[in-house]
Amino acid sequence: MAEQLEQIRKEGMKKMLIAGAFIVLIFTLILIFSASYDVGPVFVIGLCVSVIVLSCIYGSVKKKYVAAYKELYLRDMLEQEFEEVTVDFENGFSEEQIAKGHLLTLHERFYSNDYVSAKLYGIPFECSDVHIQDVVRSGKHTSVVTRFQGLYMMVPLKKKFTSWLVVREKEFLDNGNPRGWLSDMPELEKIEVEDERFNELYSIYASDGTEAFYLLTPAFIEKLIDFEKRFEGRCYFGFWNQKMHIAIDDRKEHFELSLMSSVDEHVLYHHRTEVLMIKEIIELIQKECEVI
Amino acid sequence: MMWVIGILLVVLVYGVSLYNGIVYAQMKVQEARSGIDVALAKRYAVLSNMQESVKGYMRHEKDVLEKLTQIRSMMSLNELYQIHQQYQKAEQRLYVLAESYPELKASELFHDFNEAIVDCEEHLQAARRFYNSNVTLYNEKILTFPSSLFASLMHKEQAEFFAADSDEKEQILTKF
Numbered sequence: 048m049a050e051q052l053e054q055i056r057k058e059g060m061k062k063m064l065i066a067g068a069f070i071v072l073i074f075t076l077i078l079i080f081s082a083s084y085d086v087g088p089v090f091v092i093g094l095c096v097s098v099i100v101l102s103c104i105y106g107s108v109k110k111k112y113v114a115a116y117k118e119l120y121l122r123d124m125l126e127q128e129f130e131e132v133t134v135d136f137e138n139g140f141s142e143e144q145i146a147k148g149h150l151l152t153l154h155e156r157f158y159s160n161d162y163v164s165a166k167l168y169g170i171p172f173e174c175s176d177v178h179i180q181d182v183v184r185s186g187k188h189t190s191v192v193t194r195f196q197g198l199y200m201m202v203p204l205k206k207k208f209t210s211w212l213v214v215r216e217k218e219f220l221d222n223g224n225p226r227g228w229l230s231d232m233p234e235l236e237k238i239e240v241e242d243e244r245f246n247e248l249y250s251i252y253a254s255d256g257t258e259a260f261y262l263l264t265p266a267f268i269e270k271l272i273d274f275e276k277r278f279e280g281r282c283y284f285g286f287w288n289q290k291m292h293i294a295i296d297d298r299k300e301h302f303e304l305s306l307m308s309s310v311d312e313h314v315l316y317h318h319r320t321e322v323l324m325i326k327e328i329i330e331l332i333q334k335e336c337e338v339i
Numbered sequence: 340m341m342w343v344i345g346i347l348l349v350v351l352v353y354g355v356s357l358y359n360g361i362v363y364a365q366m367k368v369q370e371a372r373s374g375i376d377v378a379l380a381k382r383y384a385v386l387s388n389m390q391e392s393v394k395g396y397m398r399h400e401k402d403v404l405e406k407l408t409q410i411r412s413m414m415s416l417n418e419l420y421q422i423h424q425q426y427q428k429a430e431q432r433l434y435v436l437a438e439s440y441p442e443l444k445a446s447e448l449f450h451d452f453n454e455a456i457v458d459c460e461e462h463l464q465a466a467r468r469f470y471n472s473n474v475t476l477y478n479e480k481i482l483t484f485p486s487s488l489f490a491s492l493m494h495k496e497q498a499e500f501f502a503a504d505s506d507e508k509e510q511i512l513t514k515f
Binding site: 206238239240241256257258259260261264 | 367370371374377378461462464465466468469471472473475476
């Protein structure tokens with residue numbers, strides 16, 4: 048398995064080296080001719096083309112390598128921890144699914160991959176990596192800002208409820224009420240629970256206060272406080288349509304690896320930790336989840 | 340002159356916001372109280388249905404369940420609390436009855452009843468917590484300065500909390 052993967056990586060690196068050597072050769076020729084001709088514009092265009100060509104090759108080689116790694120190792124890691132595993136490493140949640148959740152605000156760019164659907168202790172769950180970026184234009188400058196990057200998860204809940212509840216970890220510049228102007232969401236109201244620690248940590252928006260308290264029992268509140276301590280990054284929870292949505296903005300692209308280094312124990316340990324993170328989330332909220 | 344008008348305007352706007360804050364907090368208390376009414380009404384329905392269903396087991400124990408009081412509109416919080424206790428006693432009697440009739444305890448009907456009672460209790464606890472949290476906010480408003488000045492002018496009094504007796508209830512629920 049490791050040799051097969053290493054071969055793919057080496058082949059990829061070879062392609063990169065050949066492309067690199069070819070580009071260096073062309074630039075050497077350009078420099079030789081520069082003594083007799085003005086090659087300034089050709090040099091600049093050549094540089095741009097080289098960067099594009101190298102990026103394309105790197106992208107395609109890395110994609111092939113990562114896909115092979117995920118099929119060979121990651122699928123196995125997931126199957127060791129969970130039951131009835133279905134994966135789609137290429138794709139993730141659709142933009143529409145995330146938009147319907149109203150937990151995250153969508154911006155210009157949306158990417159999602161590493162979709163996993165499985166069961167743990169009979170609890171079915173779906174999760175995927177989500178990356179949301181905003182393109183900010185100010186005068187002549189354009190910059191890309193990451194608004195969310197991390198794990199997004201959906202788990203069915205035992206309790207029957209009809210309202211909407213959004214619990215978001217507080218941040219310096221809070222986005223305020225998650226219900227936008229043109230949202231199809233019902234009116235949301237900011238509420239506070241009896242636990243001061245929870246109120247300091249999270250902002251709670253609910254369409255029905257009584258139902259929000261029904262979902263956020265004192266025991267579950269403790270779990271969510273514990274959740275924030277255990278997981279790096281900003282945590283968001285949404286409750287609607289009999290499901291709990293969990294988003295952890297840890298600014299990490301999970302299950303990724305570099306083409307430059309081969310798969311070793313360190314990489315495997317790192318990815319196993321990421322798989323165990325999913326398991327830990329389910330175990331933490333297990334009592335509230337529906338077993339199917 | 341202009342700055343005097345400006346200050347008066349600021350004071351006026353601030354006063355209106357304090358007044359609205361107190362009225363809004365009171366509305367929220369009333370709204371949350373209706374949640375308790377709904378939860379108790381649901382519990383009444385569950386108990387009444389069960390009362391009908393277990394009649395067959397109660398030929399020799401006619402007084403196992405007394406007539407349950409149904410909640411009416413405009414009941415005081417104290418009255419609601421008494422009803423809540425009456426329902427709890429009725430549930431306890433049903434559980435004791437089930438102990439004497441193993442076939443009842445093992446029946447699907449009793450299992451459904453148990454689940455419905457747990458659900459009702461969870462809803463009632465949620466309604467009580469939501470109500471009490473709104474009462475806390477309201478009481479804070481009418482007791483803290485400067486909104487306390489407006490509250491006394493508006494003759495607002497502190498709202499009562501809905502008492503909790505979750506320990507007693509938990510004992511009953513975990514028993515079965």
